[in-house]
Amino acid sequence: MSSQIRLRLLPRARCMFDEPVQLKVDGLRSRQVVTLRARTTDDKGVVFRSSATYRADGSGGVDLQRDPSLSGSYTGVEPMGLLWSMRAAALHKRFQRTKSLDPHVVKFSMHEEEEEGGRMLAEATNERLLIGDGVSRRTIKDGNIRGVLFTPPGGGPFPGVLDLYTFGGGLSEKRASLLASRGFVVLTVALYGHDDMAKNIKEVHLDYFEEAIRFLKKQNEVGSKGVGVMSISKSGDLALSMASYLPGVAATVWINGCSANTVLPLYYKKSQIHPALMFDISKIIPTESGAANGKNALHDPLAEENKATLIPVERAEGRFLFVASEDDLNWDSKAYLDMMVERLQRHRKDNFESVRYSGAGHYLEPPYGPYCPSSFHGVVGMPVLWGGEPRSHAAAEVHLWKKIQEFFRAHLSCDATQIKAKM
Incomplete structure (x- = not known):
C-alpha cells in the first residue's frame, strides 16, 4: 500500500448504523481507475461483499458523494452504494444482525485494478454502532x-x-x-x-x-x-x-x-x-x-x-x-x-x-x-x-x-x- 494514498471515512470512521458515511480518496494519479470494495460478516458468519469502479479526478481524488461508479455492484452516483449493494456469495441469504452490543464492522479497501487480484492501495474500517452512547x-x-x-x-x-x-x-x-x-x-x-x-x-x-x-x-x-x-x-x-x-x-x-x-x-x-x-x-x-x-x-x-x-x-x-x-x-x-x-x-x-x-x-x-x-x-x-x-x-x-x-x-x-x- 502506498503511504501517499488515503481512503478516508468522514466525518469519522465510527458512526451509528443508520447514519451515512462519506468515502473519499486522495493521492491517486490523475484519472486513475480504481476499484473500491466492501466486506462484512453477519451474526451467522455469512460474508457479504460489494465492489464499484471509479475514475479519479484531475487531482487524483475520488468522492463517492460526487463521482459515479462506472461498473460493479451498482453504477452512478450512490454515496452509500457499497453498503446497500453488498451480497452474500451463497444464494438466498438474508443479512442478520440481531444483537445490539457489538458494532457492525465493514472493511473498505481500494485496489489498483478491477480484477479480483488487483494490488491493494488503501483500506479503512467502518464501525457502525447499533446502540448509541448512554443507551x-x-x-x-x-x-x-x-x-x-x-x-x-x-x-x-x-x-x-x-x-x-x-x-x-x-x-x-x-x-x-x-x-x-x-x-x-x-x-x-x-x-x-x-x-x-x-x-x-x-x-x-x-x-x-x-x-x-x-x-x-x-x-x-x-x-x-x-x-x-x-x-x-x-x-x-x-x-x-x-x-x-x-x-x-x-x-x-x-x-x-x-x-x-x-x-x-x-x-x-x-x-x-x-x-x-x-x-x-x-x-x-x-x-x-x-x-x-x-x-x-x-x-x-x-x-x-x-x-x-x-x-x-x-x-x-x-x-x-x-x-x-x-x-x-x-x-x-x-x-x-x-x-x-x-x-x-x-x-x-x-x-x-x-x-x-x-x-x-x-x-x-x-x-x-x-x-x-x-x-x-x-x-x-x-x-x-x-x-x-x-x-x-x-x-x-x-x-x-x-x-x-x-x-x-x-x-x-x-x-x-x-x-x-x-x-
Whole structure:
C-alpha cells in the first residue's frame, strides 16, 4: 500500500448504523481507475461483499458523494452504494444482525485494478454502532414477557414503543436499539422460541401483548400516555389487532403486513377472536433461482369464507402509519393497505396516513444494510423472493426510517407528570 494514498471515512470512521458515511480518496494519479470494495460478516458468519469502479479526478481524488461508479455492484452516483449493494456469495441469504452490543464492522479497501487480484492501495474500517452512547440495554423476564428493553440516557420523559420486529423465534434487537438511540424507550419482545418459551406455537394470545404494553407503560422514563407499536410482515396483523382491541395503543406503524389475521388463530381472554388466513401452496410459483414467488398465495381475505379473519381496524382509537412496498413479492401489501384505507373511510375514520414505495421489496429495515432479494421463509418452508430493486429499496429505507421517528414523535406526546406519578 502506498503511504501517499488515503481512503478516508468522514466525518469519522465510527458512526451509528443508520447514519451515512462519506468515502473519499486522495493521492491517486490523475484519472486513475480504481476499484473500491466492501466486506462484512453477519451474526451467522455469512460474508457479504460489494465492489464499484471509479475514475479519479484531475487531482487524483475520488468522492463517492460526487463521482459515479462506472461498473460493479451498482453504477452512478450512490454515496452509500457499497453498503446497500453488498451480497452474500451463497444464494438466498438474508443479512442478520440481531444483537445490539457489538458494532457492525465493514472493511473498505481500494485496489489498483478491477480484477479480483488487483494490488491493494488503501483500506479503512467502518464501525457502525447499533446502540448509541448512554443507551441502556436490559434483558426482560417479567411474568410472561421475554424481551429486551432499551432506554435512552437522560431520564426522560420519552415516548414508549413496543417493537414487534418479526414473527419468529429469537429476538432481533437492531431496530429497537437504533430507535432507542433516537430518543424512545423501546421494548422488543419474543413470541416463541426464545429463552424458556415454547419452541413452536399453534395459536397467538393477545393477552401477551397486553401484558407487554402494561410493562412498558410502567417504566419510569416513559412519559407518553399511550405507547407506539412498530411491526413488519406477519407482526403487522398482530399490531393491527393490538390497536383494535387493546387500550393504550396510541400510534401503530404497519409495514408490509396483512389486513387480516394470518397463519395462526388469534385469542384474547381465552376466546378465539380471529381464525387464521392461510396460504394456498399451489399458488406459490417456483423460479429458476430456487426461490418462489408467493405474492398471490395468501387466500383472499375479502372472500365470504375468510371475512372472519379481517381485523376491525375501525375500532382503533390511535393513529396508523400504513407502509406498503409496491414490489413486495411476499404478499400483496399494497392491496391490504388499500383494504384498510377503504374500511376506515367507510367508517368515517381519518386516523391514518399511508406511504407507498415504488420499487421497494418486502423487508424494509433501518437504512444502510445489505438489500435482500430472497431468503428462507419459515412458514412456506423454502426460499422466497422478497421483491424490490436494490437502489429504490435502499432509498425507501432511508425515507421510512425518518418517517417512523416523525410519526411517533407527533402522536406519542410526553408529559413529565406521567413520570412523577410513577415515582
